[in-house]
Amino acid sequence: MFADRLARYCQSLRYRDLPDAVVHEVKRRVLDSLGCALGAWNAPPCLVARRIAKIVEVPHGATLWGMDHKTLPDLATFANGGLVRYFDFNDTYLSKEPAHPSDNIPAIVAVGETAHASGKQVIEAIVLAYEVQCRLCDAAALRSHGWDHVTYGPFSSALGAAKLMKLSHKQTVQAVNLAGVANVALRQTRVGDLSMWKACAFSNAARNGVFAATLAQLGMTGPSPIFEGEKGFMNLVSGPFDLAMLGGETGQASTIGEFKILDTYVKHYPVEYHAQTAVEAALALRNELMQAEGTRAIDHVTDVEIGSYDVAIEIIGRDPEKWKPATRETADHSFPYCVAVALLHGHVTLPSFGPKRLQDPTVRSLMKKIRVVQRPEFVGRYPKTMPTRITVKSGAEKTYMSQVDVPVGHPGNPMSDRDLEAKFSRLAARRLNRSRIERLIEFVWTLDRVKDIGTLMPLLRV
Numbered sequence: 001m002f003a004d005r006l007a008r009y010c011q012s013l014r015y016r017d018l019p020d021a022v023v024h025e026v027k028r029r030v031l032d033s034l035g036c037a038l039g040a041w042n043a044p045p046c047l048v049a050r051r052i053a054k055i056v057e058v059p060h061g062a063t064l065w066g067m068d069h070k071t072l073p074d075l076a077t078f079a080n081g082g083l084v085r086y087f088d089f090n091d092t093y094l095s096k097e098p099a100h101p102s103d104n105i106p107a108i109v110a111v112g113e114t115a116h117a118s119g120k121q122v123i124e125a126i127v128l129a130y131e132v133q134c135r136l137c138d139a140a141a142l143r144s145h146g147w148d149h150v151t152y153g154p155f156s157s158a159l160g161a162a163k164l165m166k167l168s169h170k171q172t173v174q175a176v177n178l179a180g181v182a183n184v185a186l187r188q189t190r191v192g193d194l195s196m197w198k199a200c201a202f203s204n205a206a207r208n209g210v211f212a213a214t215l216a217q218l219g220m221t222g223p224s225p226i227f228e229g230e231k232g233f234m235n236l237v238s239g240p241f242d243l244a245m246l247g248g249e250t251g252q253a254s255t256i257g258e259f260k261i262l263d264t265y266v267k268h269y270p271v272e273y274h275a276q277t278a279v280e281a282a283l284a285l286r287n288e289l290m291q292a293e294g295t296r297a298i299d300h301v302t303d304v305e306i307g308s309y310d311v312a313i314e315i316i317g318r319d320p321e322k323w324k325p326a327t328r329e330t331a332d333h334s335f336p337y338c339v340a341v342a343l344l345h346g347h348v349t350l351p352s353f354g355p356k357r358l359q360d361p362t363v364r365s366l367m368k369k370i371r372v373v374q375r376p377e378f379v380g381r382y383p384k385t386m387p388t389r390i391t392v393k394s395g396a397e398k399t400y401m402s403q404v405d406v407p408v409g410h411p412g413n414p415m416s417d418r419d420l421e422a423k424f425s426r427l428a429a430r431r432l433n434r435s436r437i438e439r440l441i442e443f444v445w446t447l448d449r450v451k452d453i454g455t456l457m458p459l460l461r462v
Helices: 002-012 020-039 044-054 073-085 101-114 119-139 149-165 169-181 197-217 233-238 273-293 310-316 335-345 361-367 417-428 434-445 453-460
Strands: 303-308 370-374 388-393 399-404
Touching: 002 119, 002 149, 002 169, 020 073, 020 101, 020 119, 020 417, 020 434, 020 453, 044 073, 044 197, 073 101, 073 197, 101 119, 101 149, 101 197, 101 453, 119 149, 119 453, 149 169, 149 197, 169 197, 273 303, 273 310, 273 335, 273 388, 273 399, 303 335, 310 335, 310 370, 335 361, 335 370, 417 434, 434 453
Parallel strands: 303 370
Antiparallel strands: 303 388, 388 399
């Protein structure tokens, strides 16, 4: 049974088996996630989640990031997870099903704090959660059945929590059973005009995963077999699938290439990942167009074609709402909006999705000239590459074209540690002074030497 196999893997994975490159990549993901969280401190859905979590006070519980308040680990997971996810700026994994695997980190830190886990133990649990979520995404697509990708989250977060809580094999199996039976999420979260819930969908899934592990620790059992049963996950949610060998799984040599965290992507722009290449192509095209025809050239553009592939079009280039986004959540999941902003302003940053820019008539006008088409030559290239070709016709009756296949932050075009630190600093500077930012960066780079992850919390205080 898959639940038994996942439980065995949970107990067998050890820090000493992790290659240095994997450990370093975990640190990069922690730094990136904390930056995203600090940047989103006052975001509307995050304020709601924090208010809910503050209702419960637990003296030795998990900390709400940025505050002194401690609460239940599952509530801290929900509040802190919303912070990491809000800007759609944390990491990504693309396969049969997409994912943002760093969404697991708030759950692991919350449980780790209450368990007084060391940095090495936290790193173990993060690698575990990445392995489980990404391998499930490799195994079967969910969105074609109407389910959201966060449905895999309760499994990965429950196992990460079980690792830190040192659950027995039997308890871990029950945590997986409980995580799977009651936490299937609807894909409606990402259809049409997107709501605040987009920021909270995975944090809720992770909250339920932590809750499942807590129930299992106290003796609760769940239905079995949760994956293969007559009314189980495979028959009703995902369809049948097989699970590839996980990184470092028993019987396999522990080589760098086995661990999925190395195949995940850091975001350079605060947009849905399929739009990363589109933004890069649009920025390059803007420079070429202005050099050729002058600084007002964009004002005279008559037609913009975004050439892409089926998955990207389904997610960010199909719904009518993508041409008239009313919310940040819809705008950063909109091909036409992201490309229009890049062409008009020469940058795509967090303020690009503020209320004033959403109503900008020049952006709206340019979006009306944008078409999204599927390019036959891009068939089969995703997810190894994510090609976007933008073609612009100018008022001077000339055609300009730019294509980007692999964006900055992809394993094939990685973001440097220095650039990642700069991204963190820009986001954290909204809440912290330079000295604290430097201390946080140093803390994360030395995470493997941290004795108690709880010592991170004062450094996050806003």
